[in-house]
Amino acid sequence: MASTDSKVKIPLHLIQARRMRHFYLLLMIFFMIVLILWVGIPILMTVMWSLVDPKNPWSYPNVFPPSFSLAQWKYVFDYTDIRRALRTSYSLAPLSVLLSLVLSLPTSYVLGRKKIPGKKLLMLVVLLPIIIPGMVVALSLSRVFYAFGLSQTFFGLVLAHTLMSIPYMIRVMTTSFQAIPQDVIDAAENLGANTFVKIRDIFLPMIRPGLLAGMIFAFTVSIEEFNLTFIIGTPTLMTIPTILYTFLGYNFIRTNASVVALLMMTPNIIMLFIAERFLKSDYLAASLGKM
Amino acid sequence: MKEKEISPIDILMLLSGVGFILLFIGFAIFLTLFQSFGLFSITRKSAFTLENWKAVLQAKEPMDSLFFSLKMGLLSSIGTVVVAFPIALFFRKGGTGKGILGSIIKVPLFIPALVAAFLILNLIAYHGLVNTTLMLLNLIHEPLRMLNDKFGWGVVFIQIWKNLPFVLLIVMASLAAIRDDTIDAAKNLGAGYWSVFFRMYVPLAMPGILVSMILMFIRAFGDFPITSVAGPIYPASMAVRMHIMATVFQEWDQAAVLGVIIIVTTFMVIWAYSRLAEFVKREV
Numbered sequence: 014m015a016s017t018d019s020k021v022k023i024p025l026h027l028i029q030a031r032r033m034r035h036f037y038l039l040l041m042i043f044f045m046i047v048l049i050l051w052v053g054i055p056i057l058m059t060v061m062w063s064l065v066d067p068k069n070p071w072s073y074p075n076v077f078p079p080s081f082s083l084a085q086w087k088y089v090f091d092y093t094d095i096r097r098a099l100r101t102s103y104s105l106a107p108l109s110v111l112l113s114l115v116l117s118l119p120t121s122y123v124l125g126r127k128k129i130p131g132k133k134l135l136m137l138v139v140l141l142p143i144i145i146p147g148m149v150v151a152l153s154l155s156r157v158f159y160a161f162g163l164s165q166t167f168f169g170l171v172l173a174h175t176l177m178s179i180p181y182m183i184r185v186m187t188t189s190f191q192a193i194p195q196d197v198i199d200a201a202e203n204l205g206a207n208t209f210v211k212i213r214d215i216f217l218p219m220i221r222p223g224l225l226a227g228m229i230f231a232f233t234v235s236i237e238e239f240n241l242t243f244i245i246g247t248p249t250l251m252t253i254p255t256i257l258y259t260f261l262g263y264n265f266i267r268t269n270a271s272v273v274a275l276l277m278m279t280p281n282i283i284m285l286f287i288a289e290r291f292l293k294s295d296y297l298a299a300s301l302g303k304m
Numbered sequence: 305m306k307e308k309e310i311s312p313i314d315i316l317m318l319l320s321g322v323g324f325i326l327l328f329i330g331f332a333i334f335l336t337l338f339q340s341f342g343l344f345s346i347t348r349k350s351a352f353t354l355e356n357w358k359a360v361l362q363a364k365e366p367m368d369s370l371f372f373s374l375k376m377g378l379l380s381s382i383g384t385v386v387v388a389f390p391i392a393l394f395f396r397k398g399g400t401g402k403g404i405l406g407s408i409i410k411v412p413l414f415i416p417a418l419v420a421a422f423l424i425l426n427l428i429a430y431h432g433l434v435n436t437t438l439m440l441l442n443l444i445h446e447p448l449r450m451l452n453d454k455f456g457w458g459v460v461f462i463q464i465w466k467n468l469p470f471v472l473l474i475v476m477a478s479l480a481a482i483r484d485d486t487i488d489a490a491k492n493l494g495a496g497y498w499s500v501f502f503r504m505y506v507p508l509a510m511p512g513i514l515v516s517m518i519l520m521f522i523r524a525f526g527d528f529p530i531t532s533v534a535g536p537i538y539p540a541s542m543a544v545r546m547h548i549m550a551t552v553f554q555e556w557d558q559a560a561v562l563g564v565i566i567i568v569t570t571f572m573v574i575w576a577y578s579r580l581a582e583f584v585k586r587e588v
Contacts, residue, residue: 120321146526237416
């Protein structure tokens, strides 16, 4: 029997297939390493820059800093406006998320559930704030805001951030409203559900994931909004991005900028990993995959 | 009892979101447009004039900026899609470790543009990691100038790094819609790797590729923070020039002209995209 014969020849195509598999595995491992380095190295470098010891500066021939200390962190917190900027940023974001939620819920309901003429155009209009470059919007809005006494005010910034986050919110929630099967609503109506019951028992539970996704996008948009804040808020109100910009501009201080950069991105990345757990489908692709 | 008919309440509900956007964006667009023709001017008397357009169109700098921004938009959109597409294909086939890898690759999506610029700037600076490594390996004898370089490669690289996950998500969604049967059929009929790639995956994922390219182009074309941090000293990008024009030179009307040029270019690109998308759909 061939199977008991230890000297049986393995056919060449099987060997080739096995080699191919090994080669594919190697390729995959290589690819994974590249991906991890691609994202990891820039972040790691910034972490190192934020820990540079002022007594032993990190300069050209050294690949790694000679010693680490928390002096840069202490400096940034003690001598710059970062505390105020953090407070402004993190009180702006929830308020603008709330406002864009309130404004976009009814709109997304109509866009997602009703037959309305010119829906395609409206979906494009909704995208306008992210289509028109931020600096153009910011410079022209600064005049409007000034005329209404909104420039350099907290409420003005809330409005500006809402404007930038509302496109994501409406797009994401429209897709979730669209996904509700009409049968479920009809069945509820046949069983005598009124509007309140329908909202509580059908709409809210079914759009909850989309609602959360939209809120997360809106929150990150507000945290990273730069153009409008820079034009409308500076210098009275500094957020983390505008403070980072000052560290990258006239007085470029790499170590301070590293600290601010880390402060700005860490909460976002944590949020990403939390969001990954409960957001099963990709709302961003679903909502922006079509224009 | 079907809730399909449109009522006045629906229009009111629609207005809460769309109205908010139209109010601000409409104001912004009309003000920019009028101001470019000298109406509602802040610095001068409000009167219709073509002087601002003449001044901008005849000067060399704004045109250089326009070409630079177009170049950045084009290179960033093509570059990101070219990098993202093979990765999206890799993620299409399931496997071990894909979940965590998928999360890691998405990290730049949640890193603000300005922070992304700074992260990459650390690497490509004159004495940054890339130059130091290349010097240690004796590949180069003098550090390369990658930051604030004349061409703008630094900007393109930052755009690709920052927007890769965004494009990846959209392309992956369109790749996921391709049925495995179709690919298997092509392979059975004798299609090799390359022809499966170029004649199956690429055309079938075209809608996703197009929309991500267009969104990337718009982002890179109108970008302010990344070019102002990592871009060349001359020419400035359109958004940077507009900002300088308005706040440094106090030429708000000429800045408005630049704004109109930016808006018109953006809309033209979107129009071209929608035509292209229709063309692609018609053929398939």
